[in-house]
Amino acid sequence: MTVSPSIPTFPGRILEVTLPAGPGGSPVVVGGQNALPLLPEGDHPHAPAVGMEIRTGPEELPPALAEVIGPFSGNPAALAQKCVSGWGARFLFLSLSGCNPDAGGQGVQDGAAIVREVLAATATPVIVGGCGDEDVDGRLFPAVAEAATRPVFLSYAEEKNYRLVAGAALAYGHGVVSWSPIDINIAKQINLLLADLGFPGERVLIDPLTGGLGYGLEYTYSIVERVRLAGLSGDAMLARPILCHLGDAWKAREASDASEPGWGDSALRGRRWEEATGLACLAAGADLLVCRHPENVKRLSEAAWR
Amino acid sequence: MALTALDIYKLLPKTNCKECGFPTCLAFAMRMAAGKATVDLCPHASGEAKATLGAAASPPLPKVLIGAGEREVVLGDETVLFRHEKTFCHxxxxxxxxxxxxxxxxxxxxxxxxxxxxFERVGQRISVDLVALRCVSGDAGKYARRAGAAFEATGLPLVLLAPAGPLAAAADAVGASRPLLSPPPEDLEAGARLAAARKLPLRVRARGMGGLAPALATAREAGAASLVADPAPECAREAVADATTLRRLAILARNRDLAYPSAFDLGNGFPDPFLAAALLIAKYGSLLVMDTADPADLLPLLTLRQNLFTDPQRPIQVEPGIYPIGAPGESSPVLITTNFSLTYFTVRGDVEAARTPALLLISDCDGMSVLTAWAAGKFTGESIARQLAECGIADRVAHRTLILPGMVARLSGRIEELSKWRVLVGPQESSALPSYLRRLTAAAFAPSRG
Structure with a gap:
């Protein structure tokens, strides 16, 4: 008996995007596929890539994270090296959270200096994130764009600031991450605006905003699926690699609370919480995952097949 | 895919005999296309028409029931490939x-x-659904006794993973609880006859689509009607591909030979069961057997399932009321927002991040976000003033200051007019709450004499 499976074919193809590395490092290339994720059909020239987040600001880490990345607190360059050579991160997301006025007052130039230090410490591709304060980020992104000694990605460009971020990126040859708040229309709109500025599509990633497991993950899941289906169906503005931040998973009480005896070991549970968030993102179509627990670089890479 | 009225009309006798109760064959066809009539109303329909139209009316993925009563488990009966198209049901x-x-x-x-x-999450109970009893002893009497004990102690329906002999013994002991018979491939026929005789659901296990097609046919020939297909993959990657193929065959191709709910045994040395389970919850796994009973594994998996099987058109709502965050006292800030669960969780998370004990008022806005609720007239000066007066918040704090979402700053005048509360306009985005709350001075929440 022969079975003819129904394999959908798509007219579109996701744009291939390269996150450049420094001398001796391996660039990360994602995109290029014309099929849905995880399935043995169509072309999948590149597997999804798993990277790690480095935050420069002070923060109270959940115990499962404190144990492993706590010792590197205040030393982003050392953590960057460890992430890459010790834990296998294929890229780094350097979040300049320390420049937020609420976070203890690193100045814009301090942030730019940290970027230089991290770039000097490792040859791996880097995405630089702002601090979340609109005013500061307005000064921070141009400073980072100028200070970076090799091409990076700036995260993120949204409707309010895209001219500034894209302008800074264009001037110094960087890429940008386009951000939208779990909304496919805004995701498309911001990519249209970037294209109108003449920003090259092969230097743009889509960050659809990732809710953590149990706290809005289902919205992200469906937006990622819809963005991917739209891109494969021929919508060029959405045919871009998708980046998902798993950091929100750690904000869930379930990821850290050790006081519930029926919930099992909190250290394992925290890791699993981030892992399950990441696996759902991969199933929906994410191309880049930013995780926080070193073990999850390995775990999620297990499912990041082509 | 569903047939159109015109497709259906072409299959009908086109005599307009009215015996179906409709004035014309076309009218009847239109009713059928809308799912409001079935072909058996037409006494003159050809065999071909009955076969085609009967199949088109049944769900693309059959429904399989395991267990009975409150803990009955429903597999299959899905109609879409992506949750945003409608929803996943089971x-x-x-x-x-x-x-x-x-x-x-x-x-x-x-x-x-x-x-x-x-576990309890967002007002719902989430739990594992079945107990899978693995026959290792080979002893039919022992297996049957254990089946009885497992069912008695948990009340959960059983998956009976056993060769023909013990399987028959257990079906005698717990058949009334409607377990899923899961014989090994070599005992398929015996298992299928048992399923047919006792009208029980049967899991058919065979490698890949090539193995499943003849195995499922064997089971049907033996009279088993309620079937679950286990493609026996060797790794997560194969499992996702198989589950996707089965689901697409049902929904896109309307294939009848292979369109069954899928089952996967992720125990017994299956590599990386947690990873496989998470991916199969997202991608079309109907039944997952797992060897882990560690809550640190299952709470995340069951939460993922709860997330993805939520109806995207009906947002989960939070119960309206007063939610304390931290250990608030009588001078703690009072914030208000709507009862859309994502709004609630976001605001709650940001208030927690501020490390300022606070009281969060949740308004009944039919599960809409702040702006949507305001636009729909569900989050108004009147509704907020009424809630402030009636919910008992006045007894929980000594001050009368309310922090309003920045998006609806325009409501502040009306609220102050209608209530004895002073309004502070909060930030536009919830993410700015931590710094906003930290900047507030204690004087803002000084006891009010009003």
């Missing part, structure tokens, strides 16, 4: 395994651990 069922050859005390402890795998 959550992937999770069965936790237990071996029948464990010493009595260990068996009882394991069953107790399985029973404990139930």
């Amino acid at each position: 959550p992937s069922a999770v069965a936790i395994s237990v071996r029948d050859d464990l010493p009595d005390a260990d068996f009882a402890a394991r069953i107790e651990a399985i029973r404990g795998l139930a």
